Amino acid sequence: MTKALEIKQLRKVFDNGFVALKGIDLNVEEGDFFALLGPNGAGKSTILGIVSSLVNKGEGKVIVRGHDLDTDREGVKRSLGVVPQEFNFNSFEKVQDIIVQQAGYYGLKRKLALARSETYLKQLDLWDKRDVPARLLSGGMKRRLMIARALVHEPRMLILDEPTAGVDIEIRRSMWTFLKQLNRQGTTIILTTHYLEEAESLCRNIAIIDNGEIVTQAPTKELLKGKQRSTYVVDVRGTLTTTPELEGFHSRLVDDHSLEFDLTSEQTLNEVFSQLQAKELEVVSIRPKTNRLEELFVDLTTHSKQEVGA
Amino acid sequence: MNHPYWVAFSTIVYKEIRRFTRIWVQTLLPPGITMVLYFIIFGNLIGSRIGTMDGYDYMQFIVPGLIMMSVITNSYGNVSSSFFSNKFQKSIEELMVAPVPNWVIMLGFVTGGAARGLACGLIVTILSLWFTDLQVHNILITLSVIVLTAIVFATAGLINAIFATKFDDVTIVPTFILTPLTYLGGVFYSVSLLPEVWQWVSKLNPIFYMVNTFRYGIIGHSDIPVLGAYAMLLMFTALLMSWALYLLHTGRGLRS
Numbered sequence: 001m002t003k004a005l006e007i008k009q010l011r012k013v014f015d016n017g018f019v020a021l022k023g024i025d026l027n028v029e030e031g032d033f034f035a036l037l038g039p040n041g042a043g044k045s046t047i048l049g050i051v052s053s054l055v056n057k058g059e060g061k062v063i064v065r066g067h068d069l070d071t072d073r074e075g076v077k078r079s080l081g082v083v084p085q086e087f088n089f090n091s092f093e094k095v096q097d098i099i100v101q102q103a104g105y106y107g108l109k110r111k112l113a114l115a116r117s118e119t120y121l122k123q124l125d126l127w128d129k130r131d132v133p134a135r136l137l138s139g140g141m142k143r144r145l146m147i148a149r150a151l152v153h154e155p156r157m158l159i160l161d162e163p164t165a166g167v168d169i170e171i172r173r174s175m176w177t178f179l180k181q182l183n184r185q186g187t188t189i190i191l192t193t194h195y196l197e198e199a200e201s202l203c204r205n206i207a208i209i210d211n212g213e214i215v216t217q218a219p220t221k222e223l224l225k226g227k228q229r230s231t232y233v234v235d236v237r238g239t240l241t242t243t244p245e246l247e248g249f250h251s252r253l254v255d256d257h258s259l260e261f262d263l264t265s266e267q268t269l270n271e272v273f274s275q276l277q278a279k280e281l282e283v284v285s286i287r288p289k290t291n292r293l294e295e296l297f298v299d300l301t302t303h304s305k306q307e308v309g310a
Numbered sequence: 311m312n313h314p315y316w317v318a319f320s321t322i323v324y325k326e327i328r329r330f331t332r333i334w335v336q337t338l339l340p341p342g343i344t345m346v347l348y349f350i351i352f353g354n355l356i357g358s359r360i361g362t363m364d365g366y367d368y369m370q371f372i373v374p375g376l377i378m379m380s381v382i383t384n385s386y387g388n389v390s391s392s393f394f395s396n397k398f399q400k401s402i403e404e405l406m407v408a409p410v411p412n413w414v415i416m417l418g419f420v421t422g423g424a425a426r427g428l429a430c431g432l433i434v435t436i437l438s439l440w441f442t443d444l445q446v447h448n449i450l451i452t453l454s455v456i457v458l459t460a461i462v463f464a465t466a467g468l469i470n471a472i473f474a475t476k477f478d479d480v481t482i483v484p485t486f487i488l489t490p491l492t493y494l495g496g497v498f499y500s501v502s503l504l505p506e507v508w509q510w511v512s513k514l515n516p517i518f519y520m521v522n523t524f525r526y527g528i529i530g531h532s533d534i535p536v537l538g539a540y541a542m543l544l545m546f547t548a549l550l551m552s553w554a555l556y557l558l559h560t561g562r563g564l565r566s
Contacts, residue, residue: 014566052407056565077409088400104321105408107314149404 002066004030004157004188005051010060012046012212020046022212023060028205030065030156033183034190035199035220038209039301044192045085047209048161052082065156078106081150085161085192087142089149091135095126098134099149106153113152120148124178140171147175151182158182160191164198176202196293200224206293210301223296225265231289232269233260237282246275260289318410319418326422330388330429337388341380341430342437348376349441352498364500364531369442374525375497378459380434382492382517383484385427385460389419389467390480397471402564412558416468416551423464424457431456444528451536452527458543459520463488465550472557472564491517501533516542 005028012021021043028034036044049055051062057069067075089098096117103113121127124144129137134145143163150158164172179202183189193199199206200220207217235258243253249272251261261272276283330337357368396402405415438444446452474480495517501509512518523539526532
């Protein structure tokens with residue numbers, strides 16, 4: 001089966017000598033919902049920039065749905081829809097004109113372009129704004145405009161570089177729903193994000209990149225399964241004056257109503273509840289201290305930095 | 311025509327034409343006003359005291375040069391400002407991610423720029439009819455020279471925009487190179503009035519050939535052989551287009 005994206009030994013050195021990518025290997029299966037995570041400056045946008053022809057490729061191979069970027073750049077471009085991190089449309093143009101124009105660049109005739117623009121603007125709740133100059137849209141609307149623009153030629157693969165940055169929670173959730181639906185219809189989606197909750201809830205596979213190298217690449221579930229330790233916070237009824245001793249658990253007092261403790265993959269929450277109950281402490285609520293993926297991300301990227309520093 | 315490249319080309323041209331017609335007060339009106347002032351001041355007021363130039367009424371003599379001047383500055387200015395704005399706003403990325411070959415991008419912008427240059431040339435030509443009788447000596451030469459000139463300068467404007475990193479960079483070339491070359495290109499005088507050494511220097515100026523050939527097309531007079539001017543125009547077109555294509559291919563100023 002043809003892979004949606006194959007990257008082999010991709011290396012990128014910028015003119016100022018900065019080595020952004022140090023020989024990356026990355027594979028994304030057809031129909032996948034894939035997240036590329038990493039701290040700022042790790043190389044995520046450089047990878048997506050090279051794949052979408054916005055950054056010159058260095059050494060290595062980039063193959064999109066069987067089209068080699070070196071020999072069939074047009075084939076690569078036709079397979080892709082690109083939603084960049086920064087707004088990159090003419091803000092004086094009207095919303096629908098931006099979409100229709102992009103369709104024209106892909107060779108779609110005006111009649112079809114108008115029909116497609118209507119479809120995607122409606123799907124992304126922008127149809128009412130079709131005659132509004134793009135500069136008058138809110139941040140969330142501008143992001144959705146870029147998604148509609150990237151879809152107008154109905155690509156088999158969609159690349160989104162931080163699609164929900166600066167978007168409020170409600171719109172972010174509606175964008176998630178839209179992207180999930182698009183993925184269910186067969187579009188391969190690759191995204192970068194700083195919201196790890198987003199990656200955890202949307203993506204089936206994740207790669208974490210740091211310092212121009214892939215630190216790990218695995219299915220999201222497997223990655224999280226491999227997570228050895230999680231921290232939870234419990235709120236109890238009544239006042240805590242000292243830290244209750246929980247046998248086998250490392251616990252800390254957060255405030256006089258809350259307690260946090262670490263849970264390894266061999267331990268269960270039932271054991272904690274039993275011990276708290278034995279101490280006549282009634283649990284009101286419990287929550288993970290941080291997102292599990294966030295903890296893993298910090299673990300992996302910190303570890304990688306320590307190795308680099310060593 | 312259904313070919314995707316044709317659709318992409320016409321999309322770029324349509325966008326470019328819509329851009330300069332939407333802001334016509336900034337793009338189409340100023341050359342009209344400037345040239346009317348030239349016609350009144352140089353043609354009517356001063357021209358009436360100058361008398362004839364190479365046997366032609368002074369107004370008749372300067373009109374072809376002034377039409378050419380507006381075509382040159384507007385073809386150049388349209389592409390340099392539009393392409394640079396696209397770079398500045400990053401909307402050029404819309405084209406970079408799409409399967410549009412570099413030659414289609416180049417031809418699209420150049421056609422858009424040439425269209426504005428020719429539109430301004432037409433406006434100035436119509437306005438000139440208020441001041442003089444314009445009888446075209448050779449329509450084929452007139453049209454071919456003006457179209458080729460518009461293409462040459464639109465391509466030059468594209469190259470300027472590719473190199474430009476700030477808005478100042480798109481005004482430097484028109485101010486310090488294009489305007490002096492145009493004024494010294496025989497728009498207002500016959501080169502035969504100059505001392506021999508300056509006649510020789512004038513012949514190094516490509517605009518001199520364009521103005522003279524266009525003037526030949528309209529009034530039937532030129533300071534230089536027309537065929538040589540065509541050769542120069544075609545050479546400039548080929549050289550500048552090759553350079554622009556090379557720059558787009560390497561991603562100069564567009565891709566890091």
